[in-house]
Amino acid sequence: MILIENAKVVNFYPASIEPAIDIVIDDGMIVDKGKDLKSLYPQARVIDSGTFVSPGLVCSHNHFYSQLSRGMMVNIKKSYDFVQQLNNLWWRLDRAIDYDITLDSSLSACAEAVMSGVTSVIDHHASPNLIDGSLDAIEQGFLTVGLRGDICYEVTDRNGIDGATRGINENVRYAKKVDKSLKEDKNFLLSSSIGAHASFTICDKTLEKLAGAVKSTNKGVHIHAAEDRFDAIDSRYRFKKNIIERLDDLQMINNRSIIVHGVYLSDIDIDILNKRDGFLVHNCRSNMNNSVGYNDHISSFKNVALGTDGIGSDMLTELKFAYFKQRDVNGTLNPEDFVKMLISGNEILQRRFEGKKFGKIEKGYMADLVIWDYDSPTPLLPENLSGHLVFGLNSGNVKTVIINGKIVVMDKKPLFDYPGIMENSRKSAQRLWNNMNKLN
Template sequence: MAMVLQNAILCDLDPGRVESGSLRIEGTAIAERGVHVVGKPHDEVVDCEGCVVLPGLVNGHTHLYSALAVGMPPPPKTPHHFLEILEYVWWRLDRALDAESIEVSARIGALEALRRGTTTLIDHHASPNCIDGSLDRIERGIDAVGLRGVLCYETTDRHGAEGCAAGIAENRRYLKRCARRSSGRFAGLVGGHASFTLEDESLDRLAALTDEFDTGVHIHVAEDRCDEEDARKNRGAALMDRLIEHGILKEKSIFAHGTHLTADAIERLNECGATLAHNARSNMNNAVGYAPVDAFRGPVMLGTDGIGGDLFAEAKAAWFASRDHHANLTPARVLKMLAASARRASAALGITLGKLEVGAAADIVVTDYRPSTPLSADNLAGHLLFGMSSGDVATVILAGAAVLRDREVIHRDLVADRNEAIEVAQRLWGRMAELPLE
């Protein structure tokens, strides 16, 4: 059965375009776009009542394992800087994860994303005491909700050579698994935590894996000053030189943050065309500073870095942070960041996301946002930043099928999922409390 969305304001992000019209969805893709597409017998016809319809949003950098961290007890010591935030908070959480909490966390994170109009998640996962098979657990959590995912394991030398080897093996195992399928639902990247927790040899092994699978590395870069300081003090090279020397900087790589990259490093990144993932709320939360996104000429995506799945909120935060730091950004540039996330996910999954055009995947957000002021391509970004919010997301279609309808999740019992998550989170927090500081 096909579905026809009539009487919609179709808002494309890539490039920005606003048209009143209709879409016909057949199978998993958009089959027709026009001013008024008429439904055929047996078609499901949805009257969008003059509201905004958007392509499903893509989260360019997230950590689904943090979904059960909401409201967790404070750390045993108060962190005073970024490294202590990692040591006292996030590295305790990831060590406490087991197979069950990984999957439940991914499912809860995916449910939260779906309800905010996010349909694809580019995830960066860590669970040092449960590495083998962890990406399958993440996939199952996402798949239960019906979203798409681009997954990797964040390899690190924090837990010695054995832990590093297990991280690399998990990336390879999952990449192999994805290579055998071509569903457009899940894909892999090569995950690395960050330069400051990876030895030279480990970086080389990550780069070799990208060559083997013709993909890129997904890694935190210069999130805090400590990354550059570690490279210069302990590794004998500037951070970007080190990443280049060991084959990490490549066009298909994703560098998350870039908060403290030097002008020279940004230039090298621009020349390469690698993708940056900007996470404004996370950067503020960790008080690591503002990423100079206006200096990046290549693709810049928006990510939440594990702070929920709401890209409407992230876009607003990215805008306000840019204003607060006197950055030379425009609302249209923030719109472009949402488009860049969709482009990067499209490349990984081998399908077209982020576009309301014939042939594109039918990942579509139907809102009940009916503008109160004129709306056109010229001011779409203004409506996104100052009018719309994730509260306007009413229905989400994924690969041609509704997964959220009138704000109700179709395939899951949300109450049961949340009750289970509360129990799993309680056990997870209990294990965290018993862990010694590293």
């Protein structure tokens, strides 16, 4: 049992600040919250409340395998469009991944996530030469560090129909495994999705099998859609349907769907996704990095969350880019509109971890929270909280991180082997780059 004493409790959206509150945590949850509770819980470990305490942050789309691409020293051919970039870089990278690279990328990505105040990550994994069991390696990273998350394998036809079938099997195998783990231990940290790469690398036969997997496992699909204009055009050209229409015709779109990017989704697609209550995940830095264009119709989506698409897991940095990019194109959304998107990741979690509540510091919510050291130069008020998040607060202000009631970072010190994880990660990165240099 943990008691955070005399805390300033901050909920980012809807914005609220309560002074001098004690928070009591037990068995993964916030079990009590109020004034002067210490005498009621004499057995609790009392910890310092820093400047303020908030719910943890959620990264709603990531690729941990991209972790080892940072500063990559590999000869990459010049690309003239998005599909060439996938061929020359990202698909060469995923083919170079083995088991240890998967494990070490997951470990170092999870470690960095928690150090930046992120308590949950939704990951989308691909490793065509290591499909079977790859999600177990990803899982091990989460469990070693103590991070919460949702994982899946990116199914695609681009490594043959056999590769697609094995990808579907890996998703279904892991879905059953995760359901069993959650049944045996209600505090198990992972849930799962049915992963798919993108419409343009999935034929109708594979898509039908994917739809079967969504149905049989009762999980949500997690897929890239219309990241580049090519994906949207290909769907209309080859399949005579818009992308979301194509998925919806197979009953794959529901309130657990995670549709990533959506830069070129049509009005028809957006209507279907909104009607089914599915989620769009916006990854502004990745869109800029891949030169695919900007999602300037983001306010047409009912549910929007934020992800990094493989550029680390620092969600305060991602939030800042998301806001500044839309200001750069004369967008009229406010900082608080983007904070709302950031906090929406909790709704994705609630739809995956059934019966659990996330994203608020209230009794009955999961104890995924961050204690911050942020001596602000201007008053910190509910009315200007989003301004502090966009223009000031950063991962350097993270003091203590608690996930599922367990302390994973205490007073800026990770309670897991951070240096060891990073040392192994660097070795695996070198091997990944060597493997890539051997591939054309």
